[in-house]
Amino acid sequence: MEFICYEQKGFVGVITINRPKALNALNSQVLEELDQTIDAVDLESTRCLILTGAGDKSFVAGADIAEMSNLTKAEGEAFGKKGNDVFRKLETFPIPVIAAVNGFALGGGCELSMSCDIRICSENAMFGQPEAGLGITPGFGGTQRLARTIGVGKAKEMIYGARNIKADEAYRLGLVNAVYPQEELMAAAEKMAAGISKNAPIAVRNCKKAINDGLQVDMDQAIVIEEKLFGDCFETADQKEGMGAFLEKRKEKNFIN
Numbered sequence: 001m002e003f004i005c006y007e008q009k010g011f012v013g014v015i016t017i018n019r020p021k022a023l024n025a026l027n028s029q030v031l032e033e034l035d036q037t038i039d040a041v042d043l044e045s046t047r048c049l050i051l052t053g054a055g056d057k058s059f060v061a062g063a064d065i066a067e068m069s070n071l072t073k074a075e076g077e078a079f080g081k082k083g084n085d086v087f088r089k090l091e092t093f094p095i096p097v098i099a100a101v102n103g104f105a106l107g108g109g110c111e112l113s114m115s116c117d118i119r120i121c122s123e124n125a126m127f128g129q130p131e132a133g134l135g136i137t138p139g140f141g142g143t144q145r146l147a148r149t150i151g152v153g154k155a156k157e158m159i160y161g162a163r164n165i166k167a168d169e170a171y172r173l174g175l176v177n178a179v180y181p182q183e184e185l186m187a188a189a190e191k192m193a194a195g196i197s198k199n200a201p202i203a204v205r206n207c208k209k210a211i212n213d214g215l216q217v218d219m220d221q222a223i224v225i226e227e228k229l230f231g232d233c234f235e236t237a238d239q240k241e242g243m244g245a246f247l248e249k250r251k252e253k254n255f256i257n
C-alpha cells in the first residue's frame with residue numbers, strides 16, 4: 001500500500017494514514033487503501049484498533065481538495081458515498097477503534113475521527129468542518145456525527161461558520177476524551193487500547209454493538225438490544241472465566257474469545 005501503514009502490537013492494530021506531503025488528505029486511493037486495510041484486520045488476533053496520521057502536524061487535513069475541485073454533481077455524490085461507506089465500516093467494525101488525533105482533523109479528517117469509537121488528541125490538534133468556506137457541505141457524515149457528538153447548536157455554529165476549534169475546546173465540548181502532549185499521544189492510545197484488550201473480547205464487541213445499535217432506536221427497543229447481547233455473553237467461555245476468576249479471588253484471567 002502506498003498511503004496506509006498497518007502494524008500489529010499484541011492485540012492492538014495500528015492504522016496510520018501516511019500521506020504527509022498533503023497533510024494526510026483523503027483522496028480516492030487513500031480511501032480505497034483504508035477500506036482494504038480494515039477488511040484485512042484479523043479479528044481472531046486483534047481486539048482494538050488505533051487510527052492515526054503520519055507526522056506530527058496532521059491527523060487528516062480533509063478530503064483531497066485538488067481531487068474534488070472538478071467533480072460533477074454525480075461524481076461528488078459518488079465520492080461522498082465512497083467515504084461514507086468506509087467510515088461506516090469503521091464505525092460498525094466489531095472491535096473498538098481509537099482515533100489518536102495528532103494534529104489537523106479538518107473536514108473529512110474530523111469526520112473520520114468521529115466514525116471512531118473514542119477520540120484522544122495532541123495539544124496541537126485542530127478540529128473543524130471548513131466545508132462551507134469551500135462552497136460545499138460536509139460530505140463524509142459530518143453534519144450527522146458532529147451534531148450527535150457535541151450537540152446540535154454547537155455543531156451548527158461550527159459548520160455554518162466553518163469555525164475550527166483547538167484541542168482544549170474540543171475537550172470541553174466532549175469531542176475528545178483527553179488531550180496529551182504530542183510525544184505522549186501514541187503511548188496514551190496504546191495504553192487505552194491495552195486496557196480494552198485485556199477484557200473479554202466478545203463482551204467488548206457486544207458493548208460496542210449495544211451502544212451503537214441502541215442509539216439508533218427508542219429506549220424500549222434499545223433495552224431489548226442490550227438484553228439480547230447481554231444474554232449472548234452467557235454462551236461464552238469468557239463469561240465463565242471472568243466470573244470464575246472473581247469467585248475464586250483470582251487476579252489472572254485467561255480470556256480466549
Ligand code: HXC
Nearest residue numbers: 021022023025061062063064065080106107108130139140
Ligand atoms: C489537498 C491538501 C489539503 C487537502 C492540505 N493540503 N490540506 N491537499 N486537500 N484537504 C496540502 C496543501 O495543498 C500543501 O500542498 C500541503 O498539504 C501542506 O499544506 P499547507 O497549506 O502548505 O500547510 P499549512 O500552511 O500548515 O496549513 C495547514 C492547513 C491547510 C490549515 C491544514 O493546509 C488547510 O487549510 N487545508 C485544507 C483544510 C480543509 O479545508 N479541509 C477540508 C477539505 S473539504 P503543497 O503541494 O502546496 O505543498 C472536506 C470534505 C469532506 O474534507 C467530504 C467530502 C465528500
